[in-house]
Amino acid sequence: MEEKEYFSIAQAAKILKISRIAVYKKVKKGQLPAIRIGKIYAVPKEDIIRKVRGIKGRSLKPEEKAKIKMAVNKTLREYGDVLKRLGEE
Structure with a gap:
């Protein structure tokens, strides 16, 4: 066994x-x-x-891709300036 x-x-x-x-x-x-x-x-x-x-x-389903895209766009809208400054460091 x-x-x-x-x-x-x-x-x-x-x-x-x-x-x-x-x-x-x-x-x-x-x-x-x-x-x-x-x-x-x-x-x-x-x-x-x-x-x-x-x-x-x-693979990701279309609704999963859409959800991720919405989250990324929201993050960029709310924290775009901060992320840009962090990227320059």
């Missing part, structure tokens, strides 16, 4: 670049497989790798 490698919730959060709470929510919703060992959860390494590949490999 082969041994699986596991990550803790904290390790999974760091790898996925999300909060520990977000990882717990994904586990509870069944979006991220995990096993429970006593009081803690362990996430299989291969599931984290699959999740990272899925995140990096997918």
Whole structure:
């Protein structure tokens, strides 16, 4: 029998670049497989790798692109002068 490698919730959060709470929510919703060992959860390494590949490999939806564009435009409107001065330093 082969041994699986596991990550803790904290390790999974760091790898996925999300909060520990977000990882717990994904586990509870069944979006991220995990096993429970006593009081803690362990996430299989291969599931984290699959999740990272899925995140990096997918394209943004048009509504996601629009949301990002709106946020960038708002930031430039509100902080454009400050950003310009910081860029000159």
